[in-house]
Amino acid sequence: MNCPLCSSPLLFGATNCPCGYNLATSIDDELPIELSYWESLRAFWRIYWPMQLAAGLFSFLLSMVFAGEQSPELKLFILPFQIALTGALVFLFVPRICRRPYRGFQLVVVDVATGSPANRLTLKRRAQAAIFLWWRQILASLFASLLAMPLNTMLSLMGVQISQWIAVFAGVLIVGPILLKMLIGHDFEDFRLEARRGSAGAPVARATAA
Numbered sequence: 001m002n003c004p005l006c007s008s009p010l011l012f013g014a015t016n017c018p019c020g021y022n023l024a025t026s027i028d029d030e031l032p033i034e035l036s037y038w039e040s041l042r043a044f045w046r047i048y049w050p051m052q053l054a055a056g057l058f059s060f061l062l063s064m065v066f067a068g069e070q071s072p073e074l075k076l077f078i079l080p081f082q083i084a085l086t087g088a089l090v091f092l093f094v095p096r097i098c099r100r101p102y103r104g105f106q107l108v109v110v111d112v113a114t115g116s117p118a119n120r121l122t123l124k125r126r127a128q129a130a131i132f133l134w135w136r137q138i139l140a141s142l143f144a145s146l147l148a149m150p151l152n153t154m155l156s157l158m159g160v161q162i163s164q165w166i167a168v169f170a171g172v173l174i175v176g177p178i179l180l181k182m183l184i185g186h187d188f189e190d191f192r193l194e195a196r197r198g199s200a201g202a203p204v205a206r207a208t209a210a
Contacts, residue, residue, distance in 0.1 A: 032194040033105065035184060037177050039195075042102055044176035047093040054089055083138060090137070091130035095121050097180070098193060110194050112187055121191075128188045133179055140175040141167070 035043070098107035098121070109118040109125070121129070145167065184193050 031196065032185065033197050035105065035181065035195045039102070039105055040177035040180040040184075041173070043097050043107060044180045045172070046096045047090070048172060048176060050093050050096070051086075051089040054092075055085060058085060086137065087130065087134045090134045091127060094126060094130045094133065105195055105197055107184065108194050108196055110192050112190050112192055118191055125188065125191050129183065129193070132183060132186065132188075136179055136182065137171075137175065140179070141171065144170045144175065 098109060100106075109121050110116070111118045118125075184195050186192060
């Protein structure tokens with residue numbers, strides 16, 4: 001018998017492997033679980049921070065290129081560009097949520113037809129997951145902005161300008177975990193993402209996306 005995680009031979013009836021596989025717990029580890037709020041937040045943070053870093057870099061480059069220009073055409077261009085950039089960044093970084101295990105759980109790409117872990121997140125699957133998160137994130141951001149308008153107006157009258165920080169914290173602490181919970185377990189055309197209980201550091205390369 002070979003280890004299902006690293007393919008190393010399990011000799012003389014061994015049930016444990018140095019990679020972390022344990023036959024006694026492997027059945028429970030393969031059962032899907034529902035993530036808590038904090039677990040969802042940790043999973044979302046894995047793609048959120050590189051997205052914000054890349055978006056900040058793009059914004060800086062644009063400000064350097066169009067320094068001093070305040071034309072109406074440029075202002076009309078900014079919002080569609082930001083929406084398109086968000087979609088591109090989600091597509092770029094969405095595989096990070098299942099690239100390696102978290103502390104106490106892991107996200108696994110599962111083939112819908114067979115129920116077995118898929119070897120990798122193909123470009124088509126990656127695009128489906130990215131689109132799922134992208135348009136919901138756009139709608140959630142617009143809805144959150146509408147809800148925050150009275151608070152932002154009151155704070156502006158008091159001379160406090162923190163509307164941008166309110167949007168950031170709402171996106172990270174509220175929108176992000178909700179979107180992750182919606183994504184996990186959703187049946188796409190031929191795959192879904194499942195959360196499974198597992199020990200941190202256990203190799204999951206054969207069961208998750210690259």
